[in-house]
Amino acid sequence: MSPAEIIATLEKKFGDRIKAKRLDVPxxxxxxxxxxxxxxxxxxxxxxxxxFEILNCIxxxxxxxxxxxxxxxxxxxxxxxVVYHLSSFTYPGQRFCLKLMLPRWKDNQPGQLPEVPxxxxxxxxxxxxxxxxxxxxxxxxxxxxxxxxxxxxxxxxGHPLRKDYEFPLEYHGIRGR
Amino acid sequence: MGWLEGRFEENVITTxxxxxxxxxxxxxxxxxxxxxxxxxxxxxxxxASRYDIDRFGAGAFRATPRQADLMxxxxxxxxKMASRVRRLYNQMxxxxxxxxxxxxxxxxxxxxKYGYNVVKGVDLIVPVDVYVPGCPPRPEALLEGLMxxxxxxxxxxxxxxxQPIDMPIPSRTGYVLLPPELSDPDPQKAVEKQNEFxxxxxxxxxxxxx
Numbered sequence: 001m002s003p004a005e006i007i008a009t010l011e012k013k014f015g016d017r018i019k020a021k022r023l024d025v026p027x028x029x030x031x032x033x034x035x036x037x038x039x040x041x042x043x044x045x046x047x048x049x050x051x052f053e054i055l056n057c058i059x060x061x062x063x064x065x066x067x068x069x070x071x072x073x074x075x076x077x078x079x080x081x082v083v084y085h086l087s088s089f090t091y092p093g094q095r096f097c098l099k100l101m102l103p104r105w106k107d108n109q110p111g112q113l114p115e116v117p118x119x120x121x122x123x124x125x126x127x128x129x130x131x132x133x134x135x136x137x138x139x140x141x142x143x144x145x146x147x148x149x150x151x152x153x154x155x156x157x158g159h160p161l162r163k164d165y166e167f168p169l170e171y172h173g174i175r176g177r
Numbered sequence: 178m179g180w181l182e183g184r185f186e187e188n189v190i191t192t193x194x195x196x197x198x199x200x201x202x203x204x205x206x207x208x209x210x211x212x213x214x215x216x217x218x219x220x221x222x223x224x225a226s227r228y229d230i231d232r233f234g235a236g237a238f239r240a241t242p243r244q245a246d247l248m249x250x251x252x253x254x255x256x257k258m259a260s261r262v263r264r265l266y267n268q269m270x271x272x273x274x275x276x277x278x279x280x281x282x283x284x285x286x287x288x289x290k291y292g293y294n295v296v297k298g299v300d301l302i303v304p305v306d307v308y309v310p311g312c313p314p315r316p317e318a319l320l321e322g323l324m325x326x327x328x329x330x331x332x333x334x335x336x337x338x339x340q341p342i343d344m345p346i347p348s349r350t351g352y353v354l355l356p357p358e359l360s361d362p363d364p365q366k367a368v369e370k371q372n373e374f375x376x377x378x379x380x381x382x383x384x385x386x387x
Contacts, residue, residue: 152294153257160293167293171256174301176293 003028060137214252
């Protein structure tokens with residue numbers, strides 16, 4: 001199935017719950033709401049003709065221009081994206097891409113991490129990917145079996161790949177810069 | 178010893194006990210296998226046949242700190258590793274020496290400005306005897322560093338003058354966060370929990386009698 005046909009299948013099944021789509025890029029993608037994620041993923045995995053058995057990666061992207069002078073020209077509103085890349089074993093070469101748009105903070109309250117349902121129940125490989133996104137980008141995955149930091153120390157503060165992250169000056173008595 | 182030398186038959190050598198000990202010590206530095214990043218590849222090359230660190234008596238890489246007396250910190254040390262580096266250093270028997278190999282361990286290197294997770298120099302955690310700069314250093318540079326360590330050993334006067342053989346340890350400690358089942362705000366309860374955990378692991382490790 002070509003990307004256009006995959007998107008057509010999804011639109012037939014989910015209708016206007018597909019918020020946006022784009023085909024003229026190397027990775028054709030659709031944008032969905034976080035609430036629909038589990039349903040759409042289960043459909044993509046189990047539907048005959050799609051059969052996306054493997055989740056290649058989960059990526060967290062922080063869209064923020066920290067420099068206030070450049071911010072008006074940046075071309076985007078501050079937000080977070082989560083990108084899911086899928087592949088199929090049944091149909092080799094068949095790939096697809098899902099995107100979620102999130103606010104940078106839940107309810108616009110700094111410190112409250114935005115929430116996304118975990119897909120670790122569908123693909124086991126999502127377990128560690130989601131832990132990494134949580135660790136570095138600060139996105140909370142609800143329903144994850146064991147959501148801990150995976151790379152940084154357990155008592156680390158903040159999420160370093162956020163654009164407005166402040167470097168620690170000191171960590172347990174070791175100076176940081 | 179000038180007046181003593183050459184007064185005996187052949188095959189008799191005069192020396193001091195301190196010189197003899199230092200000579201033995203410098204000729205059998207046992208480094209610890211401690212590769213953290215890309216510098217470790219260069220450390221392995223130094224240990225392999227082309228450069229052959231064994232020519233200087235330092236080829237016996239030990240996998241445990243308790244058998245080693247030279248720690249070659251090869252590679253980037255990050256904050257999560259810092260407490261482990263310090264603990265491994267503490268586990269080494271005296272006298273112990275540290276070579277900081279590479280730009281990262283000397284002072285943060287390429288991660289100095291934007292490395293949020295990198296310790297800016299391993300000398301913030303353990304005392305460093307010799308710095309070997311480079312990114313990564315050539316094997317010859319590491320051999321040079323080893324020879325400087327040997328010079329230092331040769332000059333030690335621990336026996337006659339009571340010089341301290343180790344450098345002062347930095348006051349910053351790495352700190353290990355205990356898991357929630359072992360930690361408690363009340364220190365008394367925390368000790369009880371840890372004792373209980375130790376007893377349980379010992380029980381699990383004891384094979385059941387037939």
